[in-house]
Amino acid sequence: MKQIVHPVVLFILIILAPVQSYSNPPPAYEGRRLYVSYCQLCHGTEGKGDGALAKAMDIHPANLTTTVRSRSDTILTKIITGKGRQTITGRDRHNLLSDAMPEWKDIFTEEQIKALIAYLRFLGSAKYELMGDPKVGFNLYQQYCQVCHGIEGDGDGVMTQLMGIMPMDHTNPNETNKLNNQELANSILDGKGRFMPAWRNILSQSDVDALISYIRLLSH
Ligand code: HEC
C-alpha cells in the first residue's frame, strides 16, 4: 500500500512541529509528586499503610488503597486538611479520625489537594502498577510523544492535523486499561498500525517503563 506521508517528510514534520510546553501537569501525576514528599513516610509507597514511620506509630496509618474508595472528594479534603473533620458524620465517620493523621492546614493549595485526591483515587483503583519513574516519563513524553498524542495526552497533537491521524487518547482509561503493561511496552517498542512509530532504537527499556507509568497516571 502506498504511504500517505513519506517517512522523510514525516521526520521533517516532526522536527518542524512547534514546541509547546505544559502549563498544568496532569493531576494524578502532580499528586504523586506531593504524595511522595508528604504522605508515603506513613502510608507507604503504594498506599498500603506500611511506610517507614508506620512501625513507630500506635495507630496504624490507613491502607488508602481500600479506604478512600468509599469517600467523597469533600470528605477526603476534610480529612487531609483537617478543616471540618469534626463535621464528618454518618457512615463516613466510621473509624475516623485520631490525631495520628496530621492536619495539613494551609499547607496545600486547592489545586494541590485536588491533585493529591486524584492520586489517592489512582492508588485505590489502578489496574496495573507503575513500573518506572513517571517524572522521567513526563519529560520523554514531552520530547517524543506530544507531537502526536498532544501535550495533555488526549490525542490532539499538532501532527494529527498535519497527517490526518488519530493516536490513542492516553487520558482515557477505557482505552489504556485495555492493554496491560507488557502490551503497552510492545506497542511503544515495535510501533502500531501505520503511524505509531517504533521506538526500539531510540528508547531504552527503562525509558519505556517510565513512559508507561506516566501514561497510567495520565489516564486517571
Ligand atoms: C505521620 C504519619 C502520617 C502522614 C505523614 C500522613 N498520614 Fe494519613 N493517616 C495517618 C494515620 C495514622 C491515619 C489513620 C488515622 C486513624 O485511623 O485514626 C491516616 C489516615 C488518612 C486518611 C483516612 C483514610 C480513611 O479513609 O479512613 C487519608 C485520606 C489520609 N490519611 C491521607 C493522607 C495524605 C494525602 C497524606 C499526605 C499529604 C497523609 N495522609 C500523610 C498517618 C499519616
Ligand code: HEC
Ligand atoms: C507520528 C505520530 C506519533 C508519535 C510521535 C507517537 N505516537 Fe503513539 N500512536 C500514534 C497513532 C496514530 C496511534 C494509533 C495506532 C493504531 O491503533 O493504529 C498510536 C498509538 C499508541 C499507543 C497504543 C498502542 C496500541 O497497542 O493500541 C501507545 C501506547 C502509544 N501510541 C504510545 C506512544 C508513546 C509512548 C510515544 C512517544 C515515545 C508515541 N506513542 C509517539 C501516533 C504517534
